[in-house]
Amino acid sequence: MQTVLESLNQALHTALASDERVYVLGEDILDPYGGAFKVTRGLSTAFPDRTMTTPISEAGIFGVATGMALRGLRPVVEIMFGDFITLIADQVINHAAKFRYMYNEQLSVPVVMRVPMGGRRGYGPTHSQTLEKIFLGIPGIRILAPCSLKDPGKLLLHAILHDDDPVLFIENKILYSRPVLSHEEDNDFKITTSDSQNQSDYAPAFHLSIREAPSPSLTIATYGYMVDLCRQAVLQLAYEDEIFIDLVVLTQLSPFNIEPIINSVHRTHHLLVVEEGTCTLGWGAEVLARSVENLGKEIYKAARVASLDVAIPASGPLESAVLPDIDDIIQAAKKMV
């Protein structure tokens, strides 16, 4: 069985092999090291001319990649830790994201930035965050968040080869070692893919429900590594508490499409949103706001599970207390139905 890391690594190999316009840039990505998390392993051996190890200049690297994208290449940038996305904010927001629109649709910027995010590894306050919320809702960029379902590498490959706009590809670090679950192999869940109405959206949303279960009374919406935790919570809630859940998983966070969630809550009337980022003014807040705007009184109850609004401590027990876990999801669900 393939891990998420292997899937992403294979996608990078395939991208470089299938299109000469693809370049990969990042800090410490050359073999034998192959990148801080090994996602770029083997690339510099197979494609030495198009795998560039860079100075420790996050804004500069992304700006260079943006320039390359303006002139017909399809660069992929690895940021060592997603926390450092703060250093690139200006290049993303005031440059790459703006060019297509402000230059009146005369050009596009096909650049992908891969950003490892997330905690649970004891790296402490500045190497554990889930910071994509800073960029959510910025027009002109797409934000994708793969999970262990289906094929995260395929999503990355599509972004690199076919998306003509800047993409932030959010990789939760814990996901790297998780096995990729194909729909067919999944013994517990029936998984359906809901494709967006919007033609340009290629990232799927998934609906997961326990096989042969009664109709669900709660929708959980989530993305990234929290999908794995939610699956376990959903199983436990079904077998121990007879609470049945429709789990909605998004892989595109921005531009935001509420449809798959609305479709589910329309039937369950209860919505729990689960994310690893901090709670206040986060992704979950937008999900709830949109759901209420769309469904009004059809929503009986809504709640969020997220990180506490504090920095993420290094010490294991403290970190666990700050980040949302399976038990937090279960407790929140039980309070709702």
Next chain:
Amino acid sequence: MSNNSKSDSDQISKVELADLYRSMLRIRRFEETVLGEFSRGYFFGTTHTYIGQEANAVGVLRNIAPEDIVVSNHRSHGHFLAYGGDMRALFAELMGKSTGVCGGRGGSQHLYWKNFYSNGVLGGTSPIGTGIALAEKFNQRDTVTITFLGDGALGEGVVYESLNMASLWSAPVLFVLENNHIAQTTPAELNLAGSIVNRFNAFGIDSEALDTSDVLVIQSSAVRAISEVRKKSSPQALILNTYRFGPHSKGDDTRQEKEILELRKTRDPISILAERLDPDQINPIEEEVDDEVKQAFQKAESDPIPN
């Protein structure tokens, strides 16, 4: 310097001198119109005029190859016109018209046309120019990318990241640093330490510094620098000490009027070149340019707004 340029100008034909004069005058009259009409509400937002610095854009860009690339900054009108950009489209862009360079979406500081890109975030364009140059190199095109920066942009960290990468990866980029000794209202001595030349030299980027408003001198240095970049496929810098005669944007000049009058007397690129022309050459050019600017403005003014 003056001896040198006299002999330069001896070899330059009357037609060429007239061309240079016309190019600079087009920028001057365009900018004067922008400043003059701004208060009458024809334009949106703000503007940064190039009055006093015309010799830089004209001297640097006059001899570039058609496929060469220009990455410009907030003070972009002069660069754009010298690059060959259309005057009516630039007026229209400032007026927010659909015939504008970017259909009115970008405005004064955000222009894209052919191989010309500008953005109004100081320093942020320098890695992009470097990446553009690298892409051209990787694609085996012998294009030169010219990135314009002001002295104030030297306060931005990303500029140094870019110099490092440009040198490290031998990006064929010419950094043109227009040092007008002021950033908005702050004189360079209050925001800039050390030496500008040494900044480039520290990264192994060869540079030449000029202190002149003579377009012929700037032109010959630029031709040399651009051909070096092309030949060696590696970066160079051209530091142009220069003076801004107008306000930073509109009516925000905190300098003494006396100081500006003195600059206009000694460092006006247009009067410096005028001395080399026959007096009877000048009038027809003046009339021609006045007429062009007037017509461009009027046409842009009657152009439609975007829907």
